[in-house]
Amino acid sequence: MxxxxxxxxxxxxxxxxxxxxxxxxxxxxxxxxxxxxxxxxxxxxxxxxxxxxxxxxxxxxxxHPRVIEAVRRELDRGSNFVRPSIVEVEAAERFLATVPTAEMVKFTKNGSDATTAAVRLARAATGRPRVAICADHPFFSVDDWFIGTTPMSAGVPAATNELTVAFPYGDLAATEELLTRYQDEVACLILEPATHTEPSPSSQLLPQPSAGRCPQKSGDPTPGYLAGLRELADRHGCVLIFDEMITGFRWSEAGAQGLYGVVPDLSTFGKALGNGFAVSALAGRRDLMERGGLRHSGDRVFLLSTTHGAETHSLAAAMAVQTTYVEExxxxxxxxxxxxxxxxxxxxxxxxxxxxxxxxxxxxxxxxxxxxxxxxxxxxxxxxxxxxxxxxxxxxxxxxxxxxxxxxxxxxxxxxxxxxxxxxxxxxxxxxxxxxxxxxxxxxxxxxxxx
The missing domain is CATH 3.90.1150.10 (Aspartate Aminotransferase, domain 1)
Known part of the structure; x- marks a missing residue:
């Protein structure tokens, strides 16, 4: 019923x-x-x-008691104001201390907004139209650039679909072929840095840089794969984006990037960040993130601007989660x-x-x-x-x-x-x-x- x-x-x-x-x-x-x-x-x-x-x-x-206590403290203080709350500063400082590979962060309410903002930022920074997604990962966003690639593409214009191309997880040779085929057209590579997908043996077809700082376990990328992607992105002038919605906190407090020692240009976090409260984050290099800010002289990027993105009790939940992960x-x-x-x-x-x-x-x-x-x-x-x-x-x-x-x-x-x-x-x-x-x-x- x-x-x-x-x-x-x-x-x-x-x-x-x-x-x-x-x-x-x-x-x-x-x-x-x-x-x-x-x-x-x-x-x-x-x-x-x-x-x-x-x-x-x-x-x-x-x-969870520590999270609920932090949320309750903020509820009586108001949840949303006409100007930024001090909680926004504290939450940003806490996040950047937890994920030290990032230099700036902006909070929002869901993962789709964060990944779409990352894609928009990459397109603005490179002046390129195409987005390269990992074909082996099930979900990146509810927005057209991704949903148009799924069987539920109704309502997405074909012209939009044509701007999204795909590469296989673990296969550096295939990724390089894609970047060469669309030379100077691909704005970014976006993928989950680790998953339950087994990497392809052909990921070894390119010279492999250092594997990072952890022994390989089930769910780890092939040694050298992420560093190889980093090298490909640098050589082809595109932005490397790690979708850390799942790997964030579950792999390490600093995500997969903190575990494997490979730094993306941009990364997105969510899910475990709020322990059920609505909060996600876009983080990354200062020179990229500042394009969505006020301290530059170039074209402004409408990065993230959400009414409830900095809701105080959700940010308090995120800070409590990070503290709990580290201390416990x-x-x-x-x-x-x-x-x-x-x-x-x-x-x-x-x-x-x-x-x-x-x-x-x-x-x-x-x-x-x-x-x-x-x-x-x-x-x-x-x-x-x-x-x-x-x-x-x-x-x-x-x-x-x-x-x-x-x-x-x-x-x-x-x-x-x-x-x-x-x-x-x-x-x-x-x-x-x-x-x-x-x-x-x-x-x-x-x-x-x-x-």
Missing amino acids: ANERLHAMIPGGAHTYAKGDDQYPENLAPVISHGRGAHVWDIDGNRYIEYGSGLRSVSLGHA GVTARLHALGERLAAGVREAAAGMGVGDHIVVRGRASNLVFATLDENRQPSQQYRTLFLRRLLAGGVLAPSFVVSSALGDADIDRTVEVVAQACAVYRKALDATDPTPWLAGRPVKPVFRRLA
């Missing part, structure tokens, strides 16, 4: 497509009442262990929890004979899972079966992305439920048909042309 009410008034029944009930088994899309820590309750009173909280944004857990070692805890979960899920899947069909991928702090059919091909039907069994066991897990609020008992219970789901998965594989276990239509991909 609640889902029907949502659809009656809200297109898609949710304010984010990835939260739509088409992403869940039929009649098993819970509507949330409230959350605390790593748990949420639906409107019927059912409790779930939650993963991927707030599309990866709630990395400290719901209603949150990134290390996320990795430890993820490693424990991944090991348990893999053991459970192997024990039920489906270790080649339920596959956990990614860095420990950002785990996803693949559901493969009897031919080891990705399957929405098998994903539906798996999600249905998880939900029945009280686990809400469109991914296995952990929050630091999870405890050992939560991980153990999750692995127990996964084992039960794997037993059913094995039966479906033996039957070569999961349909009897679906109880309705399969879940659907977010990006598709037809409803």
